[in-house]
Amino acid sequence: MNVVAIVQARMDSRRLPGKVLELIENKPLLWHIVTRLKACRNINRIIVATSSDKSDDAIADFCHNHGIPYFRGSKDNVLDRYYQAAQRERADVIVRITGDSPLIDAQWTDATIKYYLDKRDSIDYVTNAHPPTLPDGLDTEVFSFGTLERTWRAATTQYQKEHVTPFIVEHNEFRKNSIKNSTDLSHMRWCVDEPQDIQFVRAVYKELYNGGSLFTMQSVLDLLQRKPELEKINNTIGRNDGLKKSLEEEQVDKTKFSAYFKKGLKENERMYIRQVTERDATEEYVAWLNDKEVSKYLESRFQQHTMESVKKYITASSDDKKTLFFAVIAKDKEKHIGNVKIVIDEHHNNATLGIMLGDKNYWGKGYGSEAIALASEYVFEEKGLHKIHAYVAAINKSSAKAFEKAGFAHEATMKQNVLIDGIYYDTFIYGFVNPEERFPIITKSNELWERAIKILPGGTQTASKAPNQFVNRIYPKYIQRGNGSHVWDVDGNEYIDYPSSLGVNILGHAYPRVVEAIEHQAREGTIFSLMHPLEVEVAEILTKEIPCAEKIRFVKNGSDATSAAVRIARAYTNREKIAACGYHGWQDWYVISTEKKKGIPKVLEQYTLRFEYNNIDSLKKIFTDNQNQIAAVILEATVNQEPKNNFLEQVKALAKEHGAVLIFDEIVTGFRFGLGGAQKYFNVIPDLACFGKCIANGLPLSLVCGKKEIMDECDNIFLSLTYGGEAISLAAALATLHEIKEKNVVEHIWHVGKKFKESYNKITQELGIQSESIGYPPRQNIIFKEEKGFTPNELYTLFLQETIARGILIGNVVVFTYSHSEQDVEKTLDACKSALQYIRDGIDKGDLRKRIKGDIKGEVFRQKQDEKKA
Structure with a gap:
């Protein structure tokens, strides 16, 4: 086994030209390196590899005069110089030593070589330099000729060729290892690359050389213990500055080489x-x-x-x-x-x-x-x-x-x-x-998901519940149960719940009065062949509370309600086109206006026209371009934005002027703004309105309501559902409505929501993070803006990751229920603060992406529709 130490040397160092022949105790620096390496028991031959450039003639002359074997090759491609030298020497194992190491320690170099030789069947490369635990200047790298040849053939960039081994460090196909000192000494600088360095080395040699002593690393440490002022000569210079500058010049990601520069x-x-x-x-x-x-x-x-x-x-x-x-x-x-x-x-x-x-x-x-x-x-x-x-x-x-x-x-x-x-x-x-341990264990969640994707298209029934809407691999996928404002996943982890079942909970999970009503009705029956009295009782309450509700038709989900309202409006006006703003469900009439329109006849595109919230001109243009063709204007009275410049009043006036039915989609706002909905809150009364989500505190129920003369069109269209009068959901709705009427439910969700919003925004301002909670207190969205090259989605992903680690389930929205307590909000704010501090630190250090342990969350379909331009 031919082990060859190759010492690379050149005269035109950028920072200290001619350093390899600088005199230390009347001997050139290069002479000291070679002499110290001769004490290594595991090296068969030592050669100096310099360039064939005229500037390096002095090195060749020095080697010739002192009987030191040398090789001359490429000036800038040092990797090629190593390869050609090793090939000429028929080296089996190469020991790489740089020409700036006059304090190289034979014991450590020998130990590195021995480690490689002992494990050569299972290793390609070993070093004592990264991660560094020894002083800078004792670096030794050991690798086989085969590894050198693979590197020589594959390396393409200048920094890979100049610094010889970066290609090995960058590529995981090489089997790499390192040896470390028990005490970290990487902050010490014993190499020579600057004028201060040669001054330091000369001071050390003056104290320890004594005419030829091969003093050890420990001898230098003992000297610095006695004379700590010596260390101050050069200890402000960074480690591996030469490689760092090469990487910067070629705009290479330095994080791959962080170990080179570590102190x-x-x-x-x-x-x-x-x-x-x-x-x-x-x-x-x-x-x-x-x-x-x-x-x-x-x-x-x-x-x-x-x-x-x-x-x-x-x-x-x-x-x-x-x-x-x-x-x-x-x-x-x-x-x-x-x-x-x-x-x-x-x-x-x-x-x-x-x-x-x-x-x-x-x-x-x-x-x-x-x-x-x-x-x-x-x-x-x-x-x-x-x-x-x-x-x-x-x-x-x-x-x-x-x-x-x-x-x-x-x-x-x-x-x-x-x-x-x-x-x-x-x-x-x-x-x-520990950041690697603080996340919930989601073994059962993952097992269920693997079963689900085999038999369920997309693995889920609801797009908003899919793993890509959260932080996949970190977030739970299945919730087992809930109580009040808390939920437990299938693995038993507990969280404070803020998606609140996509907004359908207004009172909280398993709310006693609602549970009691459900259990009572279940004992009496769930659905019958004739109508049930609850249809009348619930409708009577709602017609008294909702300003526009002269008549009501119950359906099951939000899309049922908005589609019913659109069909009623078309029947009433005998027109076909709809002006729409925001999100209104999954039915063909609406989704044809989105990017998710596969499977819908293209001919329907002409019938749904989009306008922007708070941009009245975008609606005016629709009416101008489609005279006497608009059957209805449908929009959410508000989502996250406040209506500006009497926007809602102007929309109502335009609809009336052009003979169109005004529909408020209150699936989200309904009952969170009060029993009268957002229409009562803003005092703008539409012709028709759609309510759902929290009406039955989690059971499937929604409705379309409005003026008698328009709602009577229900007799002329077909709007009929088998489950339309299902009694359990109506019983839950009756209990929910009574609870909202009798208790300060609306006041409470606005109070805790306001506290969260104001406190969250104060935290982000103090930390200087471009994030805020927007929207009205009962239902909010947390948004991030791009910062220092990190995208809003990356920032929000890390936020979700760090809040779930602290027991907070946030998701795409923050929705408050009557069960959310002051203590819940305080704990949530503490978690948000810690998460945001972690984000701030990641932004400042530039390693934010590394901190994300799961998958980047996907886009939110609903949010994209809220933000969509006309």
Whole structure:
């Protein structure tokens, strides 16, 4: 097995030209690399690979004069240079070393090679560099000649050719692995790419070389422990800046190479965290702990700290296997600014987190929440914990805010629990569940769905209930039962319900008075061959409450009602065309005007004409273009928009002027705006109206009602249903109507709806998120606007994902019932706030798409019709 180490070297470095021949203790940098590699037991041969360009003649001369084997090849295609060199040397295994590594450690290089050789039958590539846990400058990559050849043949881009191994990193067909140091040292910079780097390396060699000593990595660490000022020479420079610039030039997604640039255990743009070591025990650290303002809320605030006590504490924490102690490093000055401590409870698979931000220059700038988030991410990923807790004094509002921003939710309060300045204060308990575990278990839901799609077209009876309307793979698919404002899925997960059965619930699930009425009627019979008295009783109540309702005809669903109204209007006017605005169900007359018109005769297109809400000119044009042909104007009095400039009054006047019947579709607004519907609320009375959804609190019942002379056309058309007078739904309707009349149902749903809407919009404003809850309080839509390249659908998908994880079922609409309590709304707002903070963080960090664990939700057919232009 021929193991060949290939050291790539060139003279025209962008940032430090000629660096490979810079002198360190009177020897060229390249000489030190080769000499240190000679100590490796697992390398058979070392060669230098440089270019055939004239600029690299000096490297060739140096190698020739010192008896170092070398190869000259392509200047810019370093991958080809490696391939040709390896082919010439008949290498079986290639060890890649870059020419900026004068502190390369033979022990670590040997360990990387050995790992590869031991597993070569099951691995193509191994490295000690990504994810990095060693100082930058000890990088070793090991791969077979076959892997190099596959890469050489397949690589196409300049950055793949210049940096040799990115193609391997990008493509999962290669079997890859890495070896890691037990202590993360990736924040250290020991390579040479900038003037400060050569200064640092010379300082290290001056202390340790002693005329030829092959000092180890540990020797350098010990030196930096004694002389921490050396590390400050170059520690503000980023890792792998050369590759980063190449990726930026070719506009390559850097997320695939995030491990190359990593500093510490976890990092973001402003900071990183690493393990605390004894060298962090500085005078400044001691001063933090003795500063009354810094230590005010710390457990150690009653002690006087010294350098000795701090070192002892760090050592004890490091030795404790149940404790993770992180230093928070600000990148702007490469400065230690605070610590995060996590104590693990292995028995319960959770942990407790505490933070101290010692440097007051970084207070109030978001560093605390970011450090909490980084530490949390690390322990979730590396330790697989289920949950992290935090205890925060209620008076410590800045810390409470930091934990909330990092994704923690307030779970409980311990009353008068902590003594601060002689006063007992409450303690808030915060919790954060592992993002990979916080979603509901939906095993039974998924099993049912697999059965459903084999026998049910589309898998569902209602488009709005399909998995693609939510976050498939995260959301439940089947609800087993409901009670009040809560529902339980088939896997037993409980949620606060806001779709409210697509708006049919106004009182709540299994509402006692309605259940009692249903049970009573079921015992007496459900449907009969003759009419039932309930038809008369329910109709009499409605004719007294709905302004336009002189006569009523009961049907079963919203589409029945709107189709009946259209047919009645056509019969009354002896005209055929309909002017429509918004959504009106699934029947042919309406759906022909949408994109879902397959299966409907094309000839029907001419009979339904669309106009825009709040755009009276769009309706005027229809009348102008279709003189004496419009049978009816049908629209919802409102959905999410308020009527502007007397829009409804103008619509009514136009319909009357042109002899058309005005139909209000109140399937959604009916009874949520009061028993008289939106027509009474806006004081605009139509000729006909359609009601449904919540009339029977979840049972199938709807109606068309209106002026006597128009409704009498029912005798001249065919409008008859077998289930038209079904008694159980009418019994439920009677109970529902009495409950609405006798209790403050409408006032309550408007009150809790208003509270939610105002609070939600306040949260989004505070977080600077382009989202709002729109519509009237009883029924609202949450909308998002595109932000930093993330689409509204992506943002809303993540919102749904994060709210379902917190026990809130929202879906496409937020519909309030009489059963929704103040506590329900408070819990929902807490969940929304946590979800929105998570979204804000994803937007700011640019990784929002990665946070979406399910499928992007599909478009809502109804919403598209509400927004459709004329």
